[in-house]
């Protein structure tokens with residue numbers, strides 16, 4: 001039985017977002033209200049097997065994030081065979097293949113959502129990845145899989161950096177796919193049938209075609225059709241797209257019968273998003289009223305604490321030299337309170353945790369009464385718990 005089967009339905013996971021859901025962010029989310037499952041940002045199979053070592057950084061994770069699934073993309077089955085074994089060696093709980101990225105540089109080369117147009121290649125990739133997982137579980141070494149000694153050493157270094165890492169158990173990890181409704185038109189019925197031939201543990205379906213990119217609204221009717229096709233197959237179906245709140249989760253799960261949802265952009269600047277997942281599950285399981293299930297809004301002081309904590313984690317894992325990459329997150333935290341826009345502007349100038357502390361101290365000094373008022377507005381606990 002894979003870990004997917006042991007999760008309580010509906011499963012609420014955090015969607016992979018390149019440049020956003022890196023290890024420091026995912027760790028912060030795990031501390032603030034853990035999603036049922038998280039995915040790494042996507043990593044190209046070539047970079048896993050032969051790229052410059054720093055590109056392996058997207059496969060850093062913290063034990064607190066488990067279950068954590070590595071997402072890979074590419075189009076060469078041979079590289080998937082090798083990369084799958086690297087993912088196993090790194091101790092991930094699952095391997096996900098990206099068949100949904102719409103970016104021109106990815107899809108036009110035949111990877112990501114480009115695979116929807118070449119279903120045979122998609123199938124060959126899944127077979128190769130599965131074989132890689134099986135061979136690794138049967139005891140094949142990374143060298144035996146064809147990885148160079150330097151790459152094997154880099155993978156071992158990554159393992160060594162994880163504190164409290166659990167001992168590696170050579171077992172088959174589950175394979176999953178994240179995809180879209182189609183390339184330029186919706187072909188979801190045919191596409192899902194095709195994917196099911198390879199019996200993935202999970203298909204996560206973003207309710208848009210590649211051509212739509214992120215425009216328009218996610219089509220949850222098409223997701224419902226996919227859920228119908230998948231039912232009884234042993235494969236799970238997650239819906240994804242435009243879930244902004246727990247009300248959305250409850251409505252989508254009720255209306256479509258999906259096994260779970262992935263939440264992406266709603267968690268930006270809100271790493272506490274998943275804090276209320278048990279309450280939402282209770283509403284669904286016991287057919288309770290959603291009344292009272294309001295989104296949890298942290299007090300300002302708490303928001304700043306989490307933001308600082310996130311920034312410190314980022315500096316520790318990625319180094320101060322990379323701190324610019326943290327700025328967008330800092331900006332996303334600054335919303336929904338007076339003077340948020342001016343604080344946001346300040347955030348785009350900070351280059352270290354020390355700078356950030358200074359900006360926050362300054363903001364607090366200039367807005368003492370605002371902080372006091374915010375701290376008095378304690379969020380009501382959900383009445384049923």
Ligand SMILES: Cc1cc2nc3c(=O)[nH]c(=O)nc-3n(C[C@H](O)[C@H](O)[C@H](O)COP(=O)(O)O)c2cc1C
Pocket residue numbers: 015016017018019020040041042071098100101178206240241242243262263264265266
């Ligand atoms: C900045 C950004 C980066 C993304 N990177 C990935 C990725 O690496 N892998 C992937 O499968 N999807 C990626 N996605 C798509 C999201 O996982 C998700 O499918 C999409 O945002 C829709 O969900 P949402 O409406 O909850 O955000 C990305 C989306 C965004 C906005």
